[in-house]
Amino acid sequence: MKRLALLLCVVLAACSNDNVPDVSSEKAAADALQVLQQSSSADGKALYAACAACHGAKGEGNVALSAPSLVNQQDWYLFRQLNGFRSGLRGSHPQDGYGAQMQAIAKTLPDEAAVNAVVSYIASFSAEPAAKTLDGNIKRGADYYSNLCGACHGPAAEGNDKLQAPALAGVDDWYLLKQFDHFRDGIRGADEADRYGYQMGMMGKTLPDAETAKDVIAYIQSLAD
Amino acid sequence: MRRRILPLLVLLLGIASMPTDADTEWNLSEVCPAGFHLKDGACYLQSFYSDYVSLQSSGVGGLKTGLPLLREGFSAQQIDLGRLLFFDPILSLDGDMACSSCHQPARGFADGLAGSIGRHGEVMHRSAPTLWNVGFLRQLFWDARASSLEEQMQGPLFSQEEMANTPTQLLASLQQNDNYRHLFRLAFGESEIDLQQVYTALTAFESSLVSLSSRYDLYANGFHEVLTQPEIEGMNVFRSFVARCAECHTPPAFTNQQIAVIGTPEPDGVPLDAGVQAITGDASQRGGFRVPTLRNIELTAPYMHSGRFKTLRETVAFYTGGRGHAVPKGEHLSLHWHIWEPNLTDHELDLLVAFLKTLTDQSFTPVLPTKVPSGLQPVATQILTH
């Protein structure tokens, strides 16, 4: 009953923008909840079955469902994000429909052990850079990346765990762009309690325009080739 | 799951990468060194003193005075190439001496010796000066015989007693090196290496060795609490018209860049060094030397042109020993008028030394290369400052 209520919230929350999950995405999320209800916290593989509905059996992601690939994301970052979803730091903004979906699902993970287990299972997948879907001025993007992003995300967008800045190279470019827009628009990282998200929220406002963000992401994408 | 992107990516990243030890391919930094801002493709100093002026643009004055004109405006790549050349013994005929042999980062860009050691172990008759803030100087060498760094470096490069190279040989050894051909092209955009480029790159690097963030500088810019009471008292002795140190070692560069005849002693048994007189033939300049900077002076013992004084205490005591007390019998020197009888107390000498140590600042020590493009062992990079 509780989970049903959460699902209802997700559907209600998703309103009036392009972040509204479509029918197939809603279906997949509902399936995920079903799976999780039947899983034990120690079994990462079994838990991942819930994720696979959207993120794919090998963590390859599914752009049609707006589910990013997971294989190029670092374990510590996935751990932090799953916990962020669970605590409501992430996915609580009314315009973040997909985030709300993910929050609902993450909240069904019973404890940290379950989070660890599913992250460990994802870590066993082999890394495969996500395919390029965006075009941008890579040279221009490189300049902006070097000046503003590289200080935390590293010279090759490889991430920097000391600064809790995740790797970006290899992550789906369409997903990076969506998240960047969210940071810029205050849909993600607007909550001061979300320390690292808030940091990126500040940085999200430092690029001059949307075109530049695309250039930077095109450059990041090129680093993964 | 990708935890670390392959190191290869770092190498492919041509933009703005600091050279790191992981490099296997030679590249040059597009980032200006510490203290310098990139403007129109060239690096310019940003310091405490950037907004101050000086009387007649002389670069001398008091605490809040503009700096002397700096050799700046080099590209980041030229500076970085100079950094590699500076530590690379390929510049010497025998492949065993570099600029850094006598100008060691760990020793205040001097060498800790009274006389530097020459090519065959011979002891030079003058002490290697620091290169900190050398880009502010209009005259180089103790006897001021060079008027640019480009001119100066040709002394040690081609002196038989020092690096013993020849222009032809130096050029050939660089041209035969793939790494250097690549790097010079990056720095200068020309297909052929020429000697002017070598001089320019070394000048660019040496001029980037800027030390202007000492505790003294904080005091000078309004942070009076950073100096201790004895250090402030030492500063007041320093600039008093009794000790008169500041009259020649004038802030902010702590040199007025003039020639002074002060009559310091040579090592025992060594005849008087004629100094500037040997260059100009002017008897009134006998025993005259360029007034050296006192910045980072704590790091560059022994002191004076001959390295005769081992400690700062011994050095400051010279000035209260009596006008001309160390001039050899039978010599006449036209001693500087500020060399007089200040009758400083022992306590005042201690205070002076305390103040001089507030001029220490190595925060902009450059990245010391662990390898150089020639493949030879880089010289004097063993002690990393931070």
Added chain:
Amino acid sequence: MKKIIPMGLLWLGLLLAVPSLMAAEISVKDGDSIQSAVNKANTGDVILVYPGTYKESVYVDKDGITIRGVVQDGEWPVMEGEGVRNDAILYSGNDFTVEWLTITHYKGNAIMGQAGNNFVIRYNKVIDTGVYGIFPQFGKNGLIEYNVLSGIEDAAIYVGMCDNVDVRHNEVFDNVAGIEIENTRHALVENNYAHDNTAGLLVFITPGLPIKTTYDVILRNNFVVNNNTANFGAAGSIVSKVPPGIGIVVMAADDVIVEGNIVSGNKTAGIVITDLAFITDISSDPDSEPNPDRMVFLDNLMFDNGADPVADVKALMLTQFSRRGPDILANLGSAQEPDNCIINRERYTRFGVKKWSECERKDTSDILTMRIPGGAPNEVVTTENRTKLLYQGICAGCHAYNLRMIGPPTLTVQALYRNDAQGIADYIAAPHKVRTDYPAMPPQGHLSPELRREVAEYMLGVTK
């Protein structure tokens, strides 16, 4: 009207926000320390020194400080050096004023400036003290007036390497040099009384100094009388080489105008114009132009000079016309050239001015001051703006606002440390490397915790 109200509000706001801009008075009484008051003072403050004896050396490295003696019933505040203290007043700050003090028995100088623009030094009595009485150096725009100085073993008033200075209404006597303008441009020496010195007024280029020129100097309406005191300058000093009995010396300086002075009773010469050869046994400086050029000698009252010249001048006289020494002595060389000029030359006993031309200018009544209207612009450092300076001086060397330099851009630091200035303050004391492609930051542990916190907060607020 619309504009006036907001401006008024702006000023009110400024005054409220920056309390130290409002001048305060700090009283120093006998037994207190003037230096303690200086240490407490902020820009604009006036330190009132009451009658008493102050045995200290005072240094002023702040801008806009006034030290003002309070003379009550003829009792002055006295700074007493007891023959052991170095200098009485040392200043480097801009807009510094010192007045109404008696200063005596210091080893070095009474009042010495090293840089410091817009200085005012007036109403001081300097008696029997060390090397120079009043010595501003490297200052632009200054006023030295109504001071009385005696018993100084070098110059009583020595304007060295300065620009735009007026020296007026001072009395200087029993010194080696009365008033010396050296390696200085745009100076007006007016209405002074220089008597019983070795030499009265000197306009010099000293070789071997970093600022090489002296030009545009007016000596006007001074009394230059009986300067015949035996030279008691310290061995090796430049003035120790000046022969006694000279009213005015112009050495190597250019564009010097001499007008309206009363010059009498100086036993070697009234005025000597010479090149650098006048001073012997000094290390030569090829960058110092040795010749006096374009001297302008207007109407002056000169008499009874050269009555008993020193041997060199006597010898020179013998080769010429007279056994009487000269009012005007243009020494051999360029001093005798026609780029120098004179009017009414027949009124003076003179040597070496034969080729001088007639001056076009007849007086200098159009020139009232050499100081700059409105003063010299300064970068004023206060406790309010020094943090900005610290940021620019130290941090901005490696951090630009939104660009990669040797360190990461300020924007990223602001994002990483939002609301956490202490985090920055702690990190910079002992930085550790967190980025593979940036060099480690140099530690700033020499900054106090308060300063690190102060500059960290500033960094978080930087907007460009």
